[in-house]
Amino acid sequence: MMNLCHQHNGGMEVNMFYNIGLVVMMNDGIGNGIVNFALYHFLKESGYTVLMINVLKTQVSGDGWKEQYVDLLDVENTFWRDNKGRKELLKMNQICDMFLLGSDQLLRAGFVKVTDFDICLPWVNSLKYKAAYAVSFGSDTYEDEKSRKKLDFFLHRFQRLSVREKSGVDLLKRQFGLEGDWVLDPTFLCDRKHYEKMAQKGLSRIPKRKYVAAYLLDMEGFGEAVIRAAEKKCGVKEHLAVLESQIRDKDSYSGSMNTMPEAKIEEWLALIENSEFVITDSFHGLCFSLIFQKNFLVIFDKECWRGNARFDSLLSLLHLTDRIVYSPEDLADALELPDIDYSVVNTILEQEKDRSIRWLMDTVHEGIHFRGESVQETQLVLWGAGNCFSRNYNRIHRLYPIQYVCDGNPLKWGTHPKEGVLCISSEQLKTLGDVFVLITVDHPGVSLQIANMLLDMGIQKMDHIENWLE
Missing domain, CATH: 3.40.50.2000 (Glycogen Phosphorylase B;)
Known part of the structure; x- marks a missing residue:
């Protein structure tokens, strides 16, 4: 141990x-x-x-x-x-x-x-x-x-x-x-209280005045324009942005936005919790806008490698897909949206949280409480009657009784590589019913071919000897 x-x-x-x-x-x-x-x-x-x-x-x-x-x-x-x-x-x-x-x-x-x-x-x-x-x-x-x-x-x-x-x-x-x-x-x-407790430790760089918060993973898009427009909508004169690039390198940004370089997690939580409005292109920026019940807009560049699926599922569930801004042309309409009704959102989230x-x-x-029922309640069959089988047979046999070994070589079918063990073909393997197949072949490429062959046969319970015995 x-x-x-x-x-x-x-x-x-x-x-x-x-x-x-x-x-x-x-x-x-x-x-x-x-x-x-x-x-x-x-x-x-x-x-x-x-x-x-x-x-x-x-x-x-x-x-x-x-x-x-x-x-x-x-x-x-x-x-x-x-x-x-x-x-x-x-x-x-x-x-x-x-x-x-x-x-x-x-x-x-x-x-x-x-x-x-x-x-x-x-x-x-x-x-x-x-x-x-x-x-x-x-x-x-x-x-x-x-x-x-x-x-x-x-x-x-x-x-x-x-x-x-x-x-x-x-x-x-x-x-x-x-x-x-x-x-x-x-x-x-x-529980939200855990995040609130952490956020209390991250207040030192948070503005005293009302502000718009931003958390941006990518700076190639139109995020800065959205932040400026959100300031006007909210009637505030201040913003604070956490840029993902500045977490690794504080000098990676030289633009005009007010940023918080090398932000810590507690500071990031405090940034969102204490804001008037949130702009983000991050899935977890969206999550915490919802957790802290903020009005927000999600920026999504259709060319972004991160994909849109991360936003679509959650916002569709909450009937908030109109909060995604795909281009600067969408911004005016998005800023006219009414405040989010969090009584509706929270009801849905609580149901999904329970589920x-x-x-x-x-x-x-x-x-x-799992104890390997996939093997214990099925028949263990080895695939491969060569050197790997010979080296490991005794170790396997100590754990489970073995009656069959399957092999691709027709000359081995019907033989007994070990006493009480019959070598069978893949066609015979199909007739055994519920089986767990242990691949006893050394070559990784051949092992993968066997695994794919088993899947094609409808056999999903399998493993390689190297994983199984460790």
């Missing part, structure tokens, strides 16, 4: 076990930081022990993510592990009851490849429950066919999936043949 030590309230906790391994991709973006905090905090408040596992090897490593906060007391009880390689990730199987893939655009093709598919949990073994809460593909379509085939295999290993955008439900069905549920972003699950919490709590309960 691995030692996991972490300084906590002046003491040291050793050999910790966790109900949930919360798998995230940490970076220095504010939205990423707040969504990771929200899901972690909600699960802990629900009574579970949670280990946050960062699978991203670059951008934020070591203690770098702590620089996002004014006060580290906001995250002092966060137990986390950085990705120091596949061997370290494999050790997480020893200390976590289940694994939950966190929210944000974790399944966008580019991000999947940046993590070398670690975000898809290939390092989690088959006897562990795998679920995803409010993950996003970042688009209505998975963009990269080559990586889609590999992702298809990994997603079929999950026991339960939920997505952040309604379009993601259709995408899962259409491109992966999987069922998924649409749930709210984790930021809506936490999303039920989904998450049911999933966690099922996951913690």
Whole structure:
């Protein structure tokens, strides 16, 4: 058993076990930081022990993510592990009851490849429950066919999936043949009082006078014009903007807007909470405009790589799609919109929050009590009667009785590579009914071909020996 030590309230906790391994991709973006905090905090408040596992090897490593906060007391009880390689990730199987893939655009093709598919949990073994809460593909379509085939295999290993955008439900069905549920972003699950408490620590750079707030990820568009127009609408003479680029480099902007460089998460929350009006092109800027019940406009450039799906689902749900400004020509009409009726919005959000919490709590309960029924209640069949099979047979046989091994070589069909084990063809495999197939082939490319062949045969319960035995 691995030692996991972490300084906590002046003491040291050793050999910790966790109900949930919360798998995230940490970076220095504010939205990423707040969504990771929200899901972690909600699960802990629900009574579970949670280990946050960062699978991203670059951008934020070591203690770098702590620089996002004014006060580290906001995250002092966060137990986390950085990705120091596949061997370290494999050790997480020893200390976590289940694994939950966190929210944000974790399944966008580019991000999947940046993590070398670690975000898809290939390092989690088959006897562990795998679920995803409010993950996003970042688009209505998975963009990269080559990586889609590999992702298809990994997603079929999950026991339960939920997505952040309604379009993601259709995408899962259409491109992966999987069922998924649409749930709210984790930021809506936490009580607003937690964000208000954090915002109180971020007031030092917030204007004393009334102002328009802006949070912009991209500066190539017409955001500055929208901010100036919103000032006039609100009858205020001041604005304050947080620019995503200035979080990394305070000198990245040289325009005329009043900005708050290197903003911390608490300052960002305070910026939105204390504003008269919010302008944003960020999904989480939209979320917190709703949480703090602000009037707002969302700027969306149709050429933006981030996609519109992130806005469409939430604003359609709340009947607020008229708050999206696609071009400067839309601005005049958008500024004439009446104030948002938050009695209606809050009613919808509360209903969706209850539904999303039920989904998450049911999933966690099922996951913690999961003991690999996918294998125990089905017949275990090995695929591959070569060297990999011979090396690992005894280890597998100690865990489960094996009657069959399937192989693509007709000369092996009907033989007994081990006493009591019959080698069969793929056609015979189809007749066995409910099976779990363990791929015992060393070559990764051949293993993937076998996985795709099994999926074509309608067999979804499978894993590779390397994952399964760790």
